[in-house]
Amino acid sequence: MYGRGLINGDFVLISGDTISNMSLKEVLQEHKDRRKKDPLAVMTMIIKHSKPSILMHQTRLGTDEIVMALASETKELLYYEDRADSSHLCVTIDKDILANNPTLQLHNNMEDCYIDICSPDVLSLFTDNFDYQHLRRHFVKGLLVDDIMGYKIYTHEIHSSYAARIDNFRSYDAVSKDIIQRWTYPMVPDVLSFGNCHEMKLHRQGIYKASDVTLSHSAQIGANSVIGNATSIGEQCKILNSVIGEGCSIGKNVLIHGSYIWDNVIIEDGCKVSNSLVCDDVHLRAGAIVEPGCILSFKIKVGKNVVVPAYSKVSLLDKPSNEDSDEELEYADTNSGVTDSAPFSSTRGNADHPTIVSEDDELGASETCTSGVLGYIWASGDTGILEEWRQSIAPIPKEKLQELQHAVSVDGDVGSEEDLNNRPSEADRDNDSEIGVIEDDDYTKFEKEVEETFQRAVDGVHQDNLILEINALRCKLVSFPLMLSYSLQHADCAGAVFYSIMRAALVAAQSTNDSLLKSTADALTKWKDLLRNYTKTVDEEMEILLKFEEMCQEITKEFSPLFSKILPYLYDKEIVSEVAILRWAEEKENADEPDKVFVKQSDVFIQWLKEAEEEDEDDEEEE
Template identity: 55%
Template sequence: MGAPKKSAVKVTEEVEELPRVRLQAILLADSFTTKFRPITLERPKVLLPLVNVPMINYTLAWLESAGVEEVFVFCCAHSKQVISYLEKSEWLSQSKFSVTTIESHHSVSAGDALRLIYERNVIQGDFVLISGDTVSNMSLTQVLQEHKERRKKDSDAIMTMVIKRSKPNSITHQSRLGTDELFMAIDPDTNQLLYYEDKADSSKGILNIDNSLLLDRPAISLHHDKQDCYIDICSPEVLSLFTDNFDYQHLRRHFVKGLLVDDIMGYKIFTHEIHSSYAARIDNFRSYDTVSKDIIHRWTYPLVPDVMFVGNSANKLERQGMYRAPEISQSRSAVIGPFTVIGFGTKIGDNTKILNSVIGEGCIIGSNVHIEGSYIWDNVTIEDGCKLRHAIVCDGVIMKSGAVLEPGVVLSFKVVIGQEFVVPSYSKVSLLQQPVEEDSDEELEYADSTGGVGGAGYVWSTCEGGHEEEWRHSVAPIPAVKILEAKKMLEDDLELDHDGSILPPSGELKPDSNDSDVDDIEDPREDSYFEKEVEATFLRAVQENIKEDHVILEVNSLKLSYNKLAADCAGAMFHSMMKYALGTPHNSAGSLVQTVEGVLTTWKKLLTSYLADIDEQIEVILKFEEMCLESAKEFAPLFTKILSIMYDKDIIQEDAILSWDDEKRDADESDKIFVKQAQTFIQWLREAPEEDDEEEE
């Protein structure tokens, strides 16, 4: 017999397991600004409807989906309304998602809020800092991991800011969210934030970067093409810093900029850029409009009108981005256009037309009403013959027959507009009189909202700058006069010698070069960003019926910002048109061809403005080949038919088609698929001139 087996001895070591820290978030349910007045004198911003759902629901739904387990909701202005709403909602009854409210009646800034939360001693580790007017679908996994790994190596790395690529609009010197251009300097190797300025020092974009930033770095990246998503991953030290520095009131203007210039404490802020995910904050009426459209266009999926989450109703998605809730009463002669949302129980009368708008619950809309690009909240009555364009109408408003709202109007709660009365552009009307002093921010949001109910409404006066801020922050399209002013500025910029004094969208500054020598950073996503911007511009033109000249001006500004050629614009615009045509309902190849022909005919001037040369026309043909092979294979069998339509419409000239054929002769067989398909048409083009000459002889 062999030696006896040794008995297995289990050795255990006592290892003290550290308790797992729950991922926490601080949600500021107060914006500490006055940009949504007069509405926010009566209701807190986070409870305002965004595509018929209170804003705060989008933020809470995202936090829950992103793995946050405990949220502290800081309530200040109208705190009782926020607390009451949350108590009646399903958020406070979630098993793995804790929502706790913290109330304050004395805080007038984000700094005050964070100081109070620090005193409560509820934050146990790294936390997410966000405001209740933010919409996102990003994952937190990567940014949290980056933040924690940095913290292990460097305890001074106390904050990571989420940013996103968002081209500023050169026409209006603002982003599509209506905010000022944001200038950043970032270390390209570590993503450390070195400089942050939310307003340019000069209209020409000249920045004064401290040479000390380059002392220990081979280069820094300069950007004015980034969007601050206002989603921050913070270490607990952030709260203590607010307590130690009572000058810190504003998160960006005071805290971030204060840390960047403080050489003594040595704390560091880093950035995390998202690319395919969505994140945006609703800071003004223009961003309210933009984010609403993004939700309807499903950029925010799964936070979209037809997907259930807390506080949403069962909307049904129909063709062309149209959403309908149950129990709607609509006349057969009424027309509901694309990208429109109709709320529960709303009634719509004869011959009424609603386009690119959001209609709330329980509204009564009469006959021969025209609503375009507007936001109608709950229980609104609009009598016969009214016209509304790019307006916001709050709960309980009554518009008497024939009343008109010009672009940019905001009607606060329960306002009554008289019969055939015309409300001028950018007017704000409320049952409450305009406060005399507005220098104490949200302190005035505590004003008694029960007075003035006997009147039909007070028209608030504009700011000292007239309509300057109104048009920048309004839901209305940018006025033509501003377009013309920007066109002149753009033309002046094009005439300037680019000697480095003008900052490109992104550039790299190196210590061994002159401060004015800025080299473009090659970004493999550059083409994709440019095409998406052009597509978004084209879709806005379709939905809002923007004139071709204005669209051309906007695309030209993108061309300048991205340093692109006319051929790039032509290819991107053609791609946008064909993608739009493909997305339009069709039941056969023939109907798809008809749709394409209609789109090309309607927007011919826009496309041909970038097709002056043969090379640009060839670029369009090559782009069409690419679409047929990759992103839009449904067009493949229709290639020759659509090419001939473009020839007949004088979009693509004969010389361009023949040159394309010549260039393909030495190409690989895999690159000759469509040139072979079009050979009969091409041969006809080559022979047609000879037949014409014979007839002339």
């Protein structure tokens, strides 16, 4: 394009696997204005806030955390590293950067959206450096260390808009869930299909169904699921948190959880598919089990009662033995290795060794043996097989989370979970000159990180694993005494977790109060045990009530008219106790009128609690 002169002005460079709903108007104008003042400003990168997991040092998209150094005032990019030394939790920055910039911002909480505004100079730079294989590791880092040309890269952070790149299976899963939960609006299933002959409609709990779906009365469709056109689902099936494409045939007693089933797939009776991706025209015979993390490529056939082990990748094509393609060079951690055998050691048939069969063989023809799988297993390399979970659709295994949490605890030299849960006394906090109470901005950051942790784990992850993540986050914060430090209390965790749950309920609901109430009840039922883990005292229960008040007044006013209806539900589910509710109401007696709004709204329920308490006291006196 450069040689032909097809591009003469500024242009947008975007990865083909990026999805975004942002408007480019503001950043384009910002880039042009900057270019007028400084012709060396050749690129503006789009970035967004995305706190990486402190356990894995990667984002919810499965990519490595990025360390960026930015000039505080101009937002010029001074340093970029997408493979930081996470084992030592350190980075090395050239001393000249520090010498030339009195102040700079060092971030590991930014995500590269792979959307760039470029000047025509970028084309000539690519021509001069034709051996560049990776836009960031080679081109961007090359410009940053080039003192001769003096070209500069700037950043533009987006806040309310959505942008994400899908370059591994975990990001495919994360972005798909974001689309279903409408973070990418207007790029959501019902809007994109509007006006088509097979229009997709949004139902309660984030369920999307096409107009021509055959659904058995006994089948169960769970929240955040999509069912495509001309798909039939048999009796006693459970489709949970999954996407089913067009023209699929699903038999009886099938369980599909956290998975993506593409078009024209046949799944016979009694099959189970967990946290996997099944491509077009795959055929699962009766009783087949696909364990978490599997990828079944196009036209794969799985025999009767075969168990496909976790993290298997099966294709009709051999895995290439060379890694010379542009894609392989771009992603240095791509695994290698070829196998033409099926290393399946676990089946539910009588055969000792399932085999790969030819296309002429009939899978599942015998009632007494398992015929196996039609396809090649793409084996991982020597080092890759241990890291499959990092970029998999499947949730992170609990044992791996525990291992990572232990590593974080050792690195941070922090105490046990029990030590963390013991709050310091007021005297301890008053006598410590370096450790004060949490500032509002600090708590907001902590609350945001808890919400992001909750969002990463909300789909198909056991609550114990989520508790490990949140506790690890708290451990990490405690290990930095000049930041949030020991003033971070258990009640703060309770408020942050409650906020995250209620935000998720709001996203899942439709526009009506009834829908929001139903969505909230479902969310609190699902996550009540998680909340109870952080509400073991009356003070912590009161933090839930105070946080709910704050949300209704400031952040999520949609809950305001429903406060008096949700409060009894919190009580019934034993999230907050009678003592906490009555103490909260008592403390509001002398408050200003605006602070009494929700106490008055809940007056009937509070009076009922008081009368019940008096009756209990009378019964005790009689005894």
